[in-house]
Amino acid sequence: MLRRSILLLAVLALVALPAKSEEWKQIFNGKDLTGWKQVGPGHFEVENGMLKPIGGMGLLYDTGGEIQNSVIRVVFKVTKADDNAGVFIRIPVEPREEWMPVHYGYEVQIYDAGDEHHSTGVLYSLTTALARAAKPVGEWNTMEITLDGPHTVVVLNGKKVTDYTEGQPVPERTKDYEPHRGRRPDAGYIGLQNHPREDKSDSEVYFKEVAIKPLKK
Amino acid sequence: MIRRAVLLTIALSLGTLTASAQSDGWKELFNGKDLTGWKHVGPGGMAVEDGLIKTHGGMGLLYWTGGKVGDCVIRVVFKMRDRNDNSGVFIRIPVEPREEWMPVHYGYEVQIDNEPEKSKEDEYHYTGTLYSLTKPMAKAGKPGPEWNTMEIILDGPRTIVSVNGKKVTDYTEGQPVPERKFDFEPQHGPRPLKGWFGLQNHSDNDVVFFKQVAMKPLNK
Numbered sequence: 001m002l003r004r005s006i007l008l009l010a011v012l013a014l015v016a017l018p019a020k021s022e023e024w025k026q027i028f029n030g031k032d033l034t035g036w037k038q039v040g041p042g043h044f045e046v047e048n049g050m051l052k053p054i055g056g057m058g059l060l061y062d063t064g065g066e067i068q069n070s071v072i073r074v075v076f077k078v079t080k081a082d083d084n085a086g087v088f089i090r091i092p093v094e095p096r097e098e099w100m101p102v103h104y105g106y107e108v109q110i111y112d113a114g115d116e117h118h119s120t121g122v123l124y125s126l127t128t129a130l131a132r133a134a135k136p137v138g139e140w141n142t143m144e145i146t147l148d149g150p151h152t153v154v155v156l157n158g159k160k161v162t163d164y165t166e167g168q169p170v171p172e173r174t175k176d177y178e179p180h181r182g183r184r185p186d187a188g189y190i191g192l193q194n195h196p197r198e199d200k201s202d203s204e205v206y207f208k209e210v211a212i213k214p215l216k217k
Numbered sequence: 218m219i220r221r222a223v224l225l226t227i228a229l230s231l232g233t234l235t236a237s238a239q240s241d242g243w244k245e246l247f248n249g250k251d252l253t254g255w256k257h258v259g260p261g262g263m264a265v266e267d268g269l270i271k272t273h274g275g276m277g278l279l280y281w282t283g284g285k286v287g288d289c290v291i292r293v294v295f296k297m298r299d300r301n302d303n304s305g306v307f308i309r310i311p312v313e314p315r316e317e318w319m320p321v322h323y324g325y326e327v328q329i330d331n332e333p334e335k336s337k338e339d340e341y342h343y344t345g346t347l348y349s350l351t352k353p354m355a356k357a358g359k360p361g362p363e364w365n366t367m368e369i370i371l372d373g374p375r376t377i378v379s380v381n382g383k384k385v386t387d388y389t390e391g392q393p394v395p396e397r398k399f400d401f402e403p404q405h406g407p408r409p410l411k412g413w414f415g416l417q418n419h420s421d422n423d424v425v426f427f428k429q430v431a432m433k434p435l436n437k
Contacts, residue, residue, distance in 0.1 A: 093312060093323055096322055097322055097404055100319045100322065103315055104312055104315065180315035180316055
């Protein structure tokens, strides 16, 4: 009986493990910045197995190339209410500096002191938050960004915050640092934003996981 | 006889038209009247005056909305208002422009400026160079108000610029370029084989007129 149980367990493990490791591809290895590249002011450091932004505004992008029809999972926490960061998606060209990603891609915002067009989980300045779902300061947040062709869905801690399809109306651009309007590509580079606080101090945001899995269709 | 002569004339002119359309193959992108087919981004703008495109203010650019081009020749005929004025022709822009800086950092500007030293820039910023990246093989720009003909050949990854019949630039992607000195200089890195292109309006002090912008496919 014992033997059979062990055999069963082994079979179960074999079946379960590959499925799990196949699904999510970790693009932050928890140790260093392999596979990532910084552009623009500031940088990221790895601290206790987590990515932490310094200075800014700049971005650390995934050098693995364009991503589409995928889910991107980012697990992060903030230390102060006005900590500011973001996840860039749909960047049409490999970035060389920090502004092309703003104007030709999207930033999924991380900044819960913002209004409903600039709060955590919205496409910065473009969409209205469907929910205010950020966890309190110091607690872990799980953000899942689904890129489904021209359709972008952002779920924060299990609640849908953004559901936007290319071409839907957006508010007028009111500030010169806000993104230019216009269609974004189905496939694009992704990155993490390092952005200082209002008082210019470093945002103490910690990213524990950045992972991607292909969308099942 | 008259009838036959008229017929002959018509036949000849038809023949000439067909021949010229075939051999010359230039497509005019500026219609000489208005900015149909063009769109402006960034500060300043462009206006059509007396059949010429005239820059004002800046820095911005007027890009051709016809899409990406490559393996072609772009001909630009321009003159400066003063002895020297600053402008340029953007090429190999990877994405349709929405503002003025992406074209600088991800495309090339074929420079128009015969006196770069007056703005503390070296010869890598002279008319016909890829701005800040290539050294002029000739200094062939004519001062205002003389007309200049610039031909830009996009041949796969190779870019050749001639000004008034003299080759100024012959650059192939991947060849070395000088270090970047100023933050307004383009970021380095490969440019696409095909890209959007446009005309630069540089500043209030720089007025440049464009008489012709034409394109023809490269015969390969």
